[in-house]
Amino acid sequence: xxxxxxxxxxxxxxxxxxxxxxxxxxxxxxxxxxxxxxxxxxxxxxxxxxxxxxxxxxxxxxxxxxxxxxxxxxxxxxxxxxxxxxxxxxxxxxxxxxxxxxxxxxxxxxxxxxxxxxxxxxxxxxxxxxxxxxxxxxxxxxxxxxxxxxxxxxxxxxx
Amino acid sequence: xxxxxxxxxxxxxxxxxxxxxxxxxxxxxxxxxxxxxxxxxxxxxxxxxxxxxxxxxxxxxxxxxxxxxxxxxxxxxxxxxxxxxxxxxxxxxxxxxxxxxxxxxxxxxxxxxxxxxxxxxxxxxxxxxxxxxxxxxxxxxxxxxxxxxxxxxxxxxxx
Amino acid sequence: xxxxxxxxxxxxxxxxxxxxxxxxxxxxxxxxxxxxxxxxxxxxxxxxxxxxxxxxxxxxxxxxxxxxxxxxxxxxxxxxxxxxxxxxxxxxxxxxxxxxxxxxxxxxxxxxxxxxxxxxxxxxxxxxxxxxxxxxxxxxxxxxxxxxxxxxxxxxxxx
Numbered sequence: 001x002x003x004x005x006x007x008x009x010x011x012x013x014x015x016x017x018x019x020x021x022x023x024x025x026x027x028x029x030x031x032x033x034x035x036x037x038x039x040x041x042x043x044x045x046x047x048x049x050x051x052x053x054x055x056x057x058x059x060x061x062x063x064x065x066x067x068x069x070x071x072x073x074x075x076x077x078x079x080x081x082x083x084x085x086x087x088x089x090x091x092x093x094x095x096x097x098x099x100x101x102x103x104x105x106x107x108x109x110x111x112x113x114x115x116x117x118x119x120x121x122x123x124x125x126x127x128x129x130x131x132x133x134x135x136x137x138x139x140x141x142x143x144x145x146x147x148x149x150x151x152x153x154x155x156x157x158x159x
Numbered sequence: 160x161x162x163x164x165x166x167x168x169x170x171x172x173x174x175x176x177x178x179x180x181x182x183x184x185x186x187x188x189x190x191x192x193x194x195x196x197x198x199x200x201x202x203x204x205x206x207x208x209x210x211x212x213x214x215x216x217x218x219x220x221x222x223x224x225x226x227x228x229x230x231x232x233x234x235x236x237x238x239x240x241x242x243x244x245x246x247x248x249x250x251x252x253x254x255x256x257x258x259x260x261x262x263x264x265x266x267x268x269x270x271x272x273x274x275x276x277x278x279x280x281x282x283x284x285x286x287x288x289x290x291x292x293x294x295x296x297x298x299x300x301x302x303x304x305x306x307x308x309x310x311x312x313x314x315x316x317x318x
Numbered sequence: 319x320x321x322x323x324x325x326x327x328x329x330x331x332x333x334x335x336x337x338x339x340x341x342x343x344x345x346x347x348x349x350x351x352x353x354x355x356x357x358x359x360x361x362x363x364x365x366x367x368x369x370x371x372x373x374x375x376x377x378x379x380x381x382x383x384x385x386x387x388x389x390x391x392x393x394x395x396x397x398x399x400x401x402x403x404x405x406x407x408x409x410x411x412x413x414x415x416x417x418x419x420x421x422x423x424x425x426x427x428x429x430x431x432x433x434x435x436x437x438x439x440x441x442x443x444x445x446x447x448x449x450x451x452x453x454x455x456x457x458x459x460x461x462x463x464x465x466x467x468x469x470x471x472x473x474x475x476x477x
Contacts, residue, residue, distance in 0.1 A: 005310050010475070012339055014398055017201055021171055021317075024281075028302035034310070042335055043398045061412050068399060080173055080202045081227060091285075094220050098284050122342075125416050126409075143346035150473045151323050151352070155309045157169070157317040158339075158475040164469050176360055180330055180476075183440075187461035193469070239332055239361045240386060250444075253379050257443050314468045316328070316476040 005034045007155040010146065014043025014070065015079035016088050016103060022159040023106035029155065030113035038110070039146045041120035044159075045127065047073045047107065048119055048134045062128025069127065073103040111137060118145065164193045166314040169305065173202025173229065174238035175247050175262060181318040182265035188314065189272035197269070198305045200279035203318075204286065206232045206266065207278055207293045221287025228286065232262040270296060277304065323352045325473040328464065332361025332388065333397035334406050334421060340477040341424035347473065348431035356428070357464045359438035362477075363445065365391045365425065366437055366452045380446025387445065391421040429455060436463065 007029040011022045022038060030036045040048055051072035058066065070076045078087040095102060101109070111117065117138040124130070124140075131140065150156045166188035170181045181197060188195045199207055210231035217225065229235045237246040254261060260268070270276065276297040283289070283299075290299065309315045325347040329340045340356060347354045358366055369390035376384065388394045396405040413420060419427070429435065435456040442448070442458075449458065468474045 007306075007310075010339075010343075012336065012477075018171065021169075021200060024302055025169075025306070028306055032303070032306055032310075034306075041339060059415075061408065061415070064408075065412070090220070090223075094224070094285055094287075097218075097220070100281070100285055122418070126412055126418055128412075143342055144350070147325075147343070147346055147350055147352075147473070151325075151350075153473070155306070155312070155315050156473050156475065157315065158477050159171075159317050166465075166469075177330065180328075180359060183461055184328075184465070187465055191462070191465055191469075193465075249379070249382075253383070253444055253446075256377075256379070259440070259444055314465070314471070314474050316474065318330075318476050 006149065006153045007034045008037045008039065008146070008150045008153045010039045010041060010158045011044035011047065012042050013079065013159055014046045014076055016073070016076040017078050017080070017091065018159050019044065019047045019073065019076060020103050020106065023103065023110055025157070026115050027106060027109050027113060030110065030115050037116040037118060037149050039118045039120060041123045043069070045119055045124060045129055046070050046076060047103070048117065048138060049129070050133060050135060051075070054133045056130050056132060058128050065127050066129070073107055076103070165308065165312045166193045167196045167198065167305070167309045167312045169198045169200060169317045170203035170206065171201050172238065172318055173205045173235055175235040176237050176239070176250065177318050178203065178206045178232065178235060179262050179265065182262065182269055184316070185274050186265060186268050186272060189269065189274050196275040196277060196308050198277045198279060200282045202228070204278055204283060204288055205229050205235060206262070207276065207297060208288070209292060209294060210234070213292045215289050215291060217287050224286050225288070232266055235262070324467065324471045325352045326355045326357065326464070326468045326471045328357045328359060328476045329362035329365065330360050331397065331477055332364045332394055334394040335396050335398070335409070336477050337362065337365045337391065337394060338421050338424065341421065341428055343475070344433050345424060345427050345431060348428065348433050352472070355434040355436060355467050357436045357438060359441045361387070363437055363442060363447055364388050364394060365421070366435065366456060367447070368451060368453060369393070372451045374448050374450060376446050383445050384447070391425055394421070
């Protein structure tokens with residue numbers, strides 16, 4: 001019996017295109033029978049936000065952050081050629097034309113393939129994000145859990 | 160007989176400085192006898208574009224993308240202090256003064272050292288890039304080929 | 319006797335938030351008894367600058383670079399929501415409120431935990447940074463030294 005290969009990805013970035021890259025690699029690795037973890041930290045947490053407004057009790061600064069950050073994968077901007085928000089529309093049109101899978105569906109696929117989606121509790125706290133605002137069936141952990149996975153990883157990436 | 164070490168780099172970024180970092184690591188690893196792959200995806204594909212105009216048949220959106228993206232390594236911008244296009248000139252002047260190797264030559268060196276340069280076919284399709292527009296003697300593959308290399312890799316990076 | 323696990327991080331980015339992520343991972347790995355190296359290159363070198371002005375002899379372009387780049391960890395901008403320099407203040411306020419450790423202290427902690435902090439000599443040369451301008455007790459090396467560490471690494475990241 002051989003042990004399963006393991007892929008871990010830290011998704012730090014809140015860019016649509018970078019998150020797409022991360023989720024394409026994750027879904028590919030899961031299809032090749034790797035154990036896969038995506039550890040979402042800082043702006044990468046936005047990919048896990050629900051797209052509807054969730055009422056929460058927050059301080060002023062946390063409310064400000066929550067307002068300024070995109071609510072969910074579909075609202076994220078591009079790392080390049082964002083053109084004041086026009087870029088993502090352009091990319092999504094091109095993706096539709098080429099039948100590429102949009103980010104929210106890539107995230108669904110990952111969950112169906114048992115990719116472990118983790119939200120970094122320390123940065124959730126910093127950015128004032130609460131568990132009710134994030135997708136269901138994800139895990140909550142810190143850097144220690146990430147390292148425990150990554151130190152046995154074959155493919156470890158920071159995106 | 161010991162097996163060769165292996166380095167794989169995903170070049171996602173279209174920034175001159177990040178591509179330089181990727182190619183310096185790749186050339187270094189090749190010099191230390193690693194098997195090296197650079198997998199170019201999204202904006203990183205621009206590093207592989209030929210610098211002359213190549214006539215192709217494209218749809219409207221693909222033409223727009225092709226126009227807006229830099230044609231080849233020498234035309235890429237900086238991730239930092241780009242100053243509306245002035246930054247790359249500044250960096251290149253400093254590099255000349257310090258006899259640092261410019262990016263297009265780093266890419267040549269990599270090809271001479273048998274670094275495997277791969278263009279991601281899925282994102283080529285998305286961005287409307289065709290094989291005639293990219294450098295000669297590169298390979299074309301998808302995420303499965305990347306994973307096959309990376310899961311045996313000693314040094315795997317996402318740039 | 320089992321060998322120590324090893325974590326290596328290339329800090330390319332000059333963003334406060336990315337450097338924080340790098341140093342949190344590094345400190346975590348050191349706490350779990352990894353041998354840890356952070357290799358600072360390009361804009362990541364700014365995290366190692368002393369915050370006071372250090373008189374040096376430099377050419378014109380090197381002086382310009384030195385002036386434009388942030389002097390030390392505490393002056394670095396954000397990768398996202400930087401708001402023309404207002405973002406870092408906002409993040410630091412939120413961090414204080416949540417008792418998160420600011421970047422300069424994360425760097426101190428790393429040094430106390432024997433994380434090896436390396437400055438890339440090739441990019442120091444390019445950006446005109448001199449050893450007197452950087453923190454004490456760091457090492458100076460090039461890509462060969464990085465690769466020697468990373469090829470034995472369990473967790474290798476490019477930030």
